[in-house]
Amino acid sequence: QKEVEQNSGPLSVPEGAIASLNCTYSDRGSQSFFWYRQYSGKSPELIMFIYSNGDKEDGRFTAQLNKASQYVSLLIRDSQPSDSATYLCAVNSLTGGGNKLTFGTGTQLKVEL
Amino acid sequence: DGGITQSPKYLFRKEGQNVTLSCEQNLNHDAMYWYRQDPGQGLRLIYYSQIVNDFQKGDIAEGYSVSREKKESFPLTVTSAQKNPTAFYLCASRSGRANEKLLFGSGTQLSVL
Secondary structure, eight states, X not given: OOSEEOOOOOEEXXXXXXXXXXXXXXOTTOOEEEEEEEOTTSOOEEEEEEOSSEEEEETTEXXXXXXXXXXXXXXXXXXXXXXXXXXXXXXXEOGGGOOEEEEOOOEEEEEEO | OXXXXXXXXXXXXXXXXXXXXXXXXXXXXXXXXXXXXXXXXXXXXXXXXXXXTEEEEOTTOTTEEEOOSBTTBOOEXXXXXXXXXXXXXXXXXXXXXXXXXXXXXXXXXXXXX
């Protein structure tokens, strides 16, 4: 089982719709969770982070965390063509004395006109 | 402006050659990381360092070496033992406090001649 799993996609949504991206993780000791957006050929940029169970909203983005189910998601409201990118889920673990982020393989999102 | 600088942007390696990728940060961050990204894949951790003069292997350290002689610098050497070095290499840093977000440099694309 991979430590962090995402559906690779592509996920296609029409402009203006809600895009829902999902991520599961295996380490129950994980404490913090991040969503990065990556355009082709560019480095990842942080768009959301969440530490506590529940929802966290920032503009058009909402991160949702359920530690009991080991599940974190990202909702993008009013999707725009500029949101078309790969979204990487990252999970921070302190297991084994390390302090490192483990990334999923990413979900490709396509927002269609 | 504070940030992470990677150089060069593109690098070509001849067979049997060692090459070094540069990563410098002026954010006063304690922790620095090297990730490798293959096309359509997520980020895989090569090495990381949480403090000067100390570093730990990540998930795919074989064929790579690092040093951390200064807080600002964390160069990565891709040795001739790495038989499949073609990839996008990303350097990242963060403050070192647990669960802090990771910031990335702009990346180096390494190709084999």
